[in-house]
Amino acid sequence: MEKMVNRSHVLVVPLPGAGHINPMLQFSRRLVSKGLKVTFVITEFISKSRQLGSSIGSIQLDTISDGYDDGFNQAGSREPYLSSLHDVGPKTLSDLIKRYQTSSIPIHAVIYEPFLAWALDVAKDFGLFAAAFFTHACAVDYIFYNVYHEVLRVPVSSTPVLIEGLPLLLELQDLPTFVVLPDSYPANVKMTMSQFANLDKADWILINTFYKLECEVVDTMSKVCPLLTIGPTIPSIYLDKSIEDEDDYGISLCEIDASLSINWLSSKPTASVVYVSFGSCATLSSKQMEEIAWGLKRSNFHFLWVVMDSEKEKIPEGFVEEVENKGLVVNWSPQVKVLANEAVGCFFTHCGWNSTIEALSLGVPMVTMPGWSDQQTNSKLVEDAWKVGVRAKVDEHGIVRREEIALCIKEVMEGDTGREMKMNSKKWKELAIEAASEGGTSDTNINELVAMLRSTK
Numbered sequence: 001m002e003k004m005v006n007r008s009h010v011l012v013v014p015l016p017g018a019g020h021i022n023p024m025l026q027f028s029r030r031l032v033s034k035g036l037k038v039t040f041v042i043t044e045f046i047s048k049s050r051q052l053g054s055s056i057g058s059i060q061l062d063t064i065s066d067g068y069d070d071g072f073n074q075a076g077s078r079e080p081y082l083s084s085l086h087d088v089g090p091k092t093l094s095d096l097i098k099r100y101q102t103s104s105i106p107i108h109a110v111i112y113e114p115f116l117a118w119a120l121d122v123a124k125d126f127g128l129f130a131a132a133f134f135t136h137a138c139a140v141d142y143i144f145y146n147v148y149h150e151v152l153r154v155p156v157s158s159t160p161v162l163i164e165g166l167p168l169l170l171e172l173q174d175l176p177t178f179v180v181l182p183d184s185y186p187a188n189v190k191m192t193m194s195q196f197a198n199l200d201k202a203d204w205i206l207i208n209t210f211y212k213l214e215c216e217v218v219d220t221m222s223k224v225c226p227l228l229t230i231g232p233t234i235p236s237i238y239l240d241k242s243i244e245d246e247d248d249y250g251i252s253l254c255e256i257d258a259s260l261s262i263n264w265l266s267s268k269p270t271a272s273v274v275y276v277s278f279g280s281c282a283t284l285s286s287k288q289m290e291e292i293a294w295g296l297k298r299s300n301f302h303f304l305w306v307v308m309d310s311e312k313e314k315i316p317e318g319f320v321e322e323v324e325n326k327g328l329v330v331n332w333s334p335q336v337k338v339l340a341n342e343a344v345g346c347f348f349t350h351c352g353w354n355s356t357i358e359a360l361s362l363g364v365p366m367v368t369m370p371g372w373s374d375q376q377t378n379s380k381l382v383e384d385a386w387k388v389g390v391r392a393k394v395d396e397h398g399i400v401r402r403e404e405i406a407l408c409i410k411e412v413m414e415g416d417t418g419r420e421m422k423m424n425s426k427k428w429k430e431l432a433i434e435a436a437s438e439g440g441t442s443d444t445n446i447n448e449l450v451a452m453l454r455s456t457k
Ligand SMILES: O=c1ccn([C@@H]2O[C@H](COP(=O)(O)OP(=O)(O)O[C@H]3O[C@H](CO)[C@@H](O)[C@H](O)[C@H]3O)[C@@H](O)[C@H]2O)c(=O)[nH]1
Pocket: 018, 019, 020, 022, 023, 135, 136, 249, 277, 278, 279, 280, 281, 282, 306, 331, 332, 333, 334, 335, 336, 351, 352, 353, 354, 355, 356, 358, 372, 373, 374, 375
């Protein structure tokens, strides 16, 4: 018989993607370290394809279905996938909760990603405490909040845009693409807006940021939502070091030889390598990939470039052989470990929020090349609010050319501006550690949440 567990049991439900699983899994580790029991929900397909057992470290795993148990590639595109997840997810989540309710370890609370707004409805049907976990920057969440409440009308056509609490005026190129070109991303716009439709039923809203990074917009948004900043959600060993045995970053969604990147980096001098990655769902044009390749070569720095298998054929022929003394191309990397490696001097990034906050927390300055969604706004903040990076400019065809890439990398890796960015990066790293350490803003907020979760038992 299952032993009676005298702990509050929290179910954590992310959107099934690296940019969502990673931060919510790291956050779960914090909850476990503070004495809670956590069951982390993944899809049947992720569980099967990654051969994950019933737990990962101290976190229990369980599954729901997205309707594509043999692989989400079968969906063909984002729209049918999200629609299937929306149709099948609630029933399987509900079944999962029911299963636990009749066991000795019932679920007391649900922490869900608000892109899955239906998870909040399911939690409330069971009368459970529920907290939304936003995986974007607070600035971006507040922009979308303003769109949902029609304070900001889309598509935005007149700029600059001033949003209360945001430290900067925003031009079209600084706004989330869903706000500027909503018709180009109907499924994503629908999902993004759905976050707010039932949000008033959530007991708390958690944001993966830290207070000093976004204090003005956090204060502004706090006036309308019960908000807690709980980030950065990177492993504790890189921050306050309060949690032991936490060397890995969690669930990798593809085969990875982690030691390959780390061993390669360890043979390189301090701050001599450009780390290049555009996240877990980038699909760049062949032309753009070509420009990146030759831009990296032209910069003349060492580089570690993540190119997912689905993108590999876009690398120019002969490139990998031509640069083998300078660069390494891998299909996935242990990114946080890479960014923490002293050989890395700069991160050429798409500015997904996780990549951005990971770089900020590990003190790595950036060259940014935002693609879609929230990345434009993150890039603007990196360059003009936090002053830890430079945005590579696109030409009249929307392509970032090799000359521009090489120039931006040089600007960050050497020279006076580069030195300033490094000093600013160091400052944000210290503030991230401060927020996560005992008595820091995020630690205090997490303790407040934990106390609340304990009282739900
Ligand atoms: O080789 C790699 C590449 C990435 N990562 C990790 O994968 C995550 C990627 O997340 P993110 O940087 O946020 O990029 P996306 O995967 O593109 O994330 C999606 O989700 C984010 C959170 O909502 C949004 O900010 C992005 O715009 C959206 O594209 C990060 O934790 C990285 O550390 C690795 O571990 N190894």
